[in-house]
Amino acid sequence: MSVTYVIKEGFSGFRRTRLASITSVTALVIAVLLVGLFARFGYNAFHVVQSLKQSIEVEVFLLDVDDDRKNRIASELQSYEQVTEITYISKEEAGTIFMEEFGTEGESLADLNFLPASFRLYLSPDATADDIRLMVVEIERFQGVDDVVFNQQLLEILEERLEMFVIVGVGIGLFILFTAVVLVFNTIRLTIYAKRNIIRTMKLVGATNGFVRRPFLFEGLLQGILAAVIAIGLHWLLFQLIIPYFIPQFGILVWPLDRWYYLTGAMAALALIMGLWGSRWATRKFISQTTIS
Amino acid sequence: MTENPIITFENISVRFDDRTIFQNINFTLDNGEFVYLIGATGSGKSSFLKLIYRDLTPVEGTVHVAGINVTALNDRKVPKLRRSLGIVFQDFQLLPDRNVYDNVAFALEVTGKSRSVIKQRTLEVLSMVGLSHRRYNLPDDLSGGEQQRVVIARALANEPRLMLADEPTGNLDPEAAHSIMDLFSQINNRGMAVLMVTHNYDMVKRYPHRTVKIEDQNIIEVRR
Numbered sequence: 001m002s003v004t005y006v007i008k009e010g011f012s013g014f015r016r017t018r019l020a021s022i023t024s025v026t027a028l029v030i031a032v033l034l035v036g037l038f039a040r041f042g043y044n045a046f047h048v049v050q051s052l053k054q055s056i057e058v059e060v061f062l063l064d065v066d067d068d069r070k071n072r073i074a075s076e077l078q079s080y081e082q083v084t085e086i087t088y089i090s091k092e093e094a095g096t097i098f099m100e101e102f103g104t105e106g107e108s109l110a111d112l113n114f115l116p117a118s119f120r121l122y123l124s125p126d127a128t129a130d131d132i133r134l135m136v137v138e139i140e141r142f143q144g145v146d147d148v149v150f151n152q153q154l155l156e157i158l159e160e161r162l163e164m165f166v167i168v169g170v171g172i173g174l175f176i177l178f179t180a181v182v183l184v185f186n187t188i189r190l191t192i193y194a195k196r197n198i199i200r201t202m203k204l205v206g207a208t209n210g211f212v213r214r215p216f217l218f219e220g221l222l223q224g225i226l227a228a229v230i231a232i233g234l235h236w237l238l239f240q241l242i243i244p245y246f247i248p249q250f251g252i253l254v255w256p257l258d259r260w261y262y263l264t265g266a267m268a269a270l271a272l273i274m275g276l277w278g279s280r281w282a283t284r285k286f287i288s289q290t291t292i293s
Numbered sequence: 294m295t296e297n298p299i300i301t302f303e304n305i306s307v308r309f310d311d312r313t314i315f316q317n318i319n320f321t322l323d324n325g326e327f328v329y330l331i332g333a334t335g336s337g338k339s340s341f342l343k344l345i346y347r348d349l350t351p352v353e354g355t356v357h358v359a360g361i362n363v364t365a366l367n368d369r370k371v372p373k374l375r376r377s378l379g380i381v382f383q384d385f386q387l388l389p390d391r392n393v394y395d396n397v398a399f400a401l402e403v404t405g406k407s408r409s410v411i412k413q414r415t416l417e418v419l420s421m422v423g424l425s426h427r428r429y430n431l432p433d434d435l436s437g438g439e440q441q442r443v444v445i446a447r448a449l450a451n452e453p454r455l456m457l458a459d460e461p462t463g464n465l466d467p468e469a470a471h472s473i474m475d476l477f478s479q480i481n482n483r484g485m486a487v488l489m490v491t492h493n494y495d496m497v498k499r500y501p502h503r504t505v506k507i508e509d510q511n512i513i514e515v516r517r
Contacts, residue, residue: 005402016390201386205447206376207403208369291348 010218013195020191021223024275027187028227029234031180032271036235038176039263042169043256049162050125056158058083058121058136058150065144070117073144077119080135082127087120094118116146129155181274188223188278192216192286199283199290209287216283217276224275228268235267298357299324299455299486300345305354307340314340316510317354324454327477327487329497331515332507338490341507342457345488346378347371359454376404379448379485383460385440387432393419393443394428400450418446422476438469445476456480458489462496474500 014021060077062070070088077086089097094115123132132155136148192199195216202212244252256263300322307314314337322328332338343349344356347363356363359377366374387396394415401411419425422442432440441461448456458477462470474496481487491497497504504515 002405197386198388201388202399202403203372204375204380204382204386205400205403206372206374206451208372211372211403291343 006214006218009215010222013215013219014222017191017194020194021219024184024187024191024220024223024278025227025230027184028223028271028275029231031184031274032227032231032267033234034176034180035173035270036231036263036267037238038173039256039266040235040239040253042173044253045165046162046169047254049158049165053155053158053162054123054125056123056151056155058123058132058139058148060119060121060139060148061116061146062118063116063144063146069144073142074119076142077121077139080121082124082131082135083121084124085122087122089118089120091115091117129159184274185278185281188220188275189282189285192279192282196286196290199286203287203290212287213280213283216279220275220277220279221272222275223279224272227275228271231271232264232267235264297323299326299359300488301355301357302344303355303357305344305351305356307337307344307349307351313510315351315507315512318510318512320505320512322455322486322488325481325484325486327481327502328489329502329504330488330490330507331492331494331497331504334492336507337510338507339459341512342380342459342488342490345455345457346375346380372403376400376451377453377455379445379451379453379456381441381444381448381456381458381461383463385432385444385464387440387443387447389432392429392431393424393435396432396443397447397450400447404451414450415446418449421449422446436469437465438472441465441469441473442476445473445480449480453485455486455488458487460490460492462491462493470496471499 060073062073065073074086074088077083094117098115129152132150133152136150139145139148199212239253243250298321300320302318302320305315305318305320330338330341340349344351345358345363347366350364355365358374361374363374388399391399397418398411398415401414406414416425416428419428422445424439424442424446427435427439432443435443441464445461456477461477462473465473470493477487477489478500501516503517506513506515
């Protein structure tokens with residue numbers, strides 16, 4: 001069988017059963033769009049939780065120590081893999097911050113001299129509450145360290161919520177994918193069922209199963225390509241124009257992994273695979289079930 | 294086995310669940326012979342044809358078609374067997390969205406023949422059945438008799454040695470039915486064997502040929 005025949009028949013099949021083809025493409029678009037929306041919203045929500053987690057700081061308050069001691073503490077703090085960055089805040093800077101935050105007017109910095117110098121540690125988003133708790137216990141034992149403070153409660157809440165979010169997210173994602181596959185496969189099955197007389201006639205004149213199947217597969221691929229283009233177009237329209245216009249506080253939600261092509265590539269691949277695989281599954285089923293009389 | 298009979302049934306038994314359709318039947322159809330297959334509704338006439346084009350396999354016995362043991366045939370070779378047969382049904386089974394030419398050409402496309410060969414042979418068989426002038430029409434534009442002629446043209450496309458016809462005049466008015474029977478007679482006169490299932494006993498009398506009847510799970514010779 002020539003490739004030209006497959007392509008010609010694939011396009012003809014699409015044209016001949018226009019309504020059935022449109023139904024299949026619509027099912028594919030809905031399925032791919034749902035997966036795309038979930039991925040985009042899910043990634044952004046995950047991103048927000050990660051950013052919050054990253055904003056948690058550990059403050060290490062120092063006793064009155066000399067520069068040598070201070071430098072040794074700094075280098076030990078930097079050696080922790082959970083710590084991404086450290087900042088030193090001198091007594092004077094602590095006073096300035098205090099005045100900015102609490103608006104203490106009339107008091108001189110000298111009056112605020114009781115505030116200790118400190119190190120502010122910025123944490124890796126991968127650091128768990130347990131890791132940090134352990135690290136804090138160790139730091140508290142450092143010579144020259146007075147106290148270590150961090151928002152343990154917030155970290156634990158975020159960690160717990162993140163875990164829940166991932167579990168629920170994966171569950172919802174799998175459910176959407178499953179629903180999408182069922183929707184698409186059943187639609188394609190019905191459209192191919194509508195063509196069972198064609199399959200019957202093809203078998204009657206001695207067409208091999210491959211001969212019968214290939215134009216249907218190509219048709220499935222065409223439906224997948226069309227669905228991918230429409231779903232990606234709608235996704236772009238929604239996130240670049242519609243959501244920023246109607247819910248400006250959302251702004252433009254970031255693309256997963258900060259690159260547009262990962263998600264659009266995955267959506268295109270999903271549409272093509274579902275179109276092709278759905279057609280393959282349905283034709284296999286009907287070719288084996290169809291008798292010629 | 295000899296090459297002379299184009300169809301040989303040897304001790305064929307067919308059962309569906311606990312119902313016996315055929316019990317140990319034997320039958321031969323010679324090359325170039327025309328045979329009618331008659332019998333009551335539900336007696337198994339269509340099942341008899343299915344055994345030949347391998348839409349059904351017997352529980353016992355063997356079917357040979359043109360020297361091929363159809364019962365032992367690998368599934369992959371079934372399409373090739375069907376290409377060597379011309380099959381005509383009462384309900385036409387044309388592709389409604391393709392014109393007459395494309396319907397006939399389709400039987401050749403599945404064999405992988407070149408475009409020029411397909412064109413030449415399609416026009417040849419359409420001329421044989423008197424439908425060259427209707428080649429661009431869709432099946433729905435044709436009368437029942439014309440549609441059956443398209444089916445016959447499609448069945449002839451691959452130059453089969455055997456034509457199987459299941460009630461080919463069942464949906465046609467008497468005039469169209471006679472013209473189809475005339476066409477089958479011409480085809481048979483060219484040396485092609487024909488096995489025709491029919492209920493139309495007027496036709497059987499008017500176009501006399503050997504006639505076999507399926508009765509009580511057996512096959513009996515009605516007229517030699």
